[in-house]
Amino acid sequence: MKYDLDSFFKPKSIAVVGASRDSRKIGHAALKNILISDYPCDLYPINPHEEEILGLKCYHKLTDVPKPIDLVLICVPAKIVPQIVRDSIEKKVKHIIIISSGFSEVGNKKLEEEIQDLIRDTKIRVLGPNTMGYKNASDGLDASFVFGEPRKGNLSLISQSGALGIGMIYLANNEFVGVSKIIGVGNKLDIDDDDLIEYFSRDPDTKVIGLYIEAVKDGRKFMNSIKACKKPVLVVKAGRSKAGARATASHTGSMAGSDQIYSAAIKQAGGIRCRDIVELFDIARALAGQPPMRGNRVGIITNGGGLGILLTDACEDNGLHVPKLSDETYEKIDKILPELVKPNNPVDLVADAGFYRYEAATKAMLEDENIDGVIVASVHGGYARPREFTGAILKMIRERKLHEAYRKPILATWVGGREYEDLVYDLKSAGVPIYPSSWRTARAMWGLYVEGQRLRREGLLD
């Protein structure tokens, strides 16, 4: 363990330098967010011109604060930041978040180097500059200046883009994906993705790690941190294309590097590369609630032949296999199907399939040794009964006995309109991994397969 970030995410005392009474200022928003958290800590606004802000006693300088400080949030103009860092060193604070922008992202590399020189021989850890800060939903602390209340859960997110980081909170809430921590790394003057991966790997509140990165400082270190991580790491690496890499350079002042090398390296390290943040949440939701796949063989159950074929195509496109049914499973499913309809994989339960057909077919698939994961799908084919479908899904996902016996993932797909959507909201809210397209479902299953492969290599999955 290189550094202890525990007191960074769970500080006993926080100072906000540049705290303001003006609600348009970042230093006001940051202080207010901490107050709204009602997180148990000592909280000190710092502003040379104020005596009181938002009902709190205000100190004129950091060094005026009578007690020790774990975390300092800096919200002053860039040129004053080095002085605040000096004050922080004098005050022996443990961690600094430099929210202020105006550093290497606008070409001002020198100012960043000045701060690096200042902290070199100290124990102080610095996040940023040019960062939103972090939101720690597990412990109820919002140490950022932006809006957004993440739903508590076990996905920890690291974002190089502040705006996208916050967009991710709203998206996660809307998708009912729970978050433990979300942190913007900004220009990565000191605290880097690999430090955070290492911390989240040990963090008991984190089960899945998601990253949005545009560039990393040290590729080898980054890959090693993914490799060493004991939890699944989902990576959205932007700047794949030439034009994207050019835009990356102008966004964070960093080089994107060769994309193929990244892809190969992430794969080799056991990470899961996602195309965008929608896919990241899709896969995160599957990983958070379902066991990984032991092999790549998928059983598909649907009430519409067409949807079954689309799902089969999407699975096979992603390196998964949709095998023929074993004789035993064929017999089991044949019994529950209407006359004239014969079982296959994908199994077509026919348009009017109700609770029992779905439940019995899913169970037969789970029991089949040639199947490593099951996709259960419904299309509102005019005669579908959404409540029957969602009821069966809920039962199969919840049934502990089945999960203990087979430890195979179940994912769901729906195609339809508002009547379905309202029920799907219930399912999402209950943590069910359900997706509105065949492709997204197949990608989520693929994520469970990649994670299964990683665990097998580590000897953690039989």
Add this chain to the structure above:
Amino acid sequence: MKYDLDSFFKPKSIAVVGASRDSRKIGHAALKNILISDYPCDLYPINPHEEEILGLKCYHKLTDVPKPIDLVLICVPAKIVPQIVRDSIEKKVKHIIIISSGFSEVGNKKLEEEIQDLIRDTKIRVLGPNTMGYKNASDGLDASFVFGEPRKGNLSLISQSGALGIGMIYLANNEFVGVSKIIGVGNKLDIDDDDLIEYFSRDPDTKVIGLYIEAVKDGRKFMNSIKACKKPVLVVKAGRSKAGARATASHTGSMAGSDQIYSAAIKQAGGIRCRDIVELFDIARALAGQPPMRGNRVGIITNGGGLGILLTDACEDNGLHVPKLSDETYEKIDKILPELVKPNNPVDLVADAGFYRYEAATKAMLEDENIDGVIVASVHGGYARPREFTGAILKMIRERKLHEAYRKPILATWVGGREYEDLVYDLKSAGVPIYPSSWRTARAMWGLYVEGQRLRREGLLD
């Protein structure tokens, strides 16, 4: 013009053979759907055992009906169907829809051949068997047995899968995509995809054609019909993978054929191949409301650098190009950006971008001769103002002067939660092509590019 399908989609008189008083029967649902339509036509329920059904006088045989019949819907068991076809020939009806299943999809090819023999030397056209029928939203006629009221619009859909066809209606309604006709082709005993493409190509209510196919009878004829079509044709071809092709064979009893050949042929014919039906609607919405791209150069405007990079990557992945800004455009956009922020493509308007910055940047992009289409994106970065963004989008999409002057497409992307989603619903309802992911936006822009290429080849676009 081989056949006149006009009286098929707009019949003056309809008979439902197998009409029933029992609400669980298909023959009841089909009759009720026509009644609910309140479509102006003569309507005859046919059932040997009833005198009246749903308030309508019931005839015991087709040949008992005193007036001419344009369209017959057959809802009786498969083995009786040939007799009804004979009655139809005797009665000189124009068109038949065989809703009944139990034909080649369950191995009973002979029964289909029997019907083909019966109609060979007649002018009767037959849809099905094993079809849902059709819904004609443009003329207000529901000649199907399934639920679902499509929103009126100009996309005509042809589906080989009945259940998926209906799922498409619900999905289209939910996405606010308007439909002119939706038709299930079933086993394609007679009326085939190419007949329908030809008809929709001339249909004034149809602007875009979408197909879900698993197999076609005659590949060359199919491709020629796409090539001859004067409107964009979107194709979801299922059964791409080996396992998918196996499932296709069991679903509709047809062979899927080599997938690469399909892809190449669809491309060559000027069609747009979509990965799934979600993508079909995404591209259809863009084609319905936006001009095609003249070239492949995209301008991207965003309030978050990360989102801009993701969009750039997705565009370049799809053969689109995100060029550097011309000096002139650089100057124009530089003026509206905050200090320290420099324009680029993607243009980052910074997190708090309001109406004016969006509007002015979009206008500058439209005016740029090096840009063929514009993507305007917003991520709810904690400080975003959704109403400012959606307001600017609405204005730019609506502003007729701009569209007449530049004829370039504008697509929108959003990343956020419920606060955005409610506004996005307004936008979708107003016909704005807005998408919740960078990939989906880029694919829709790609569709506009492919359509532009087709029109250029045809000499219809300068």
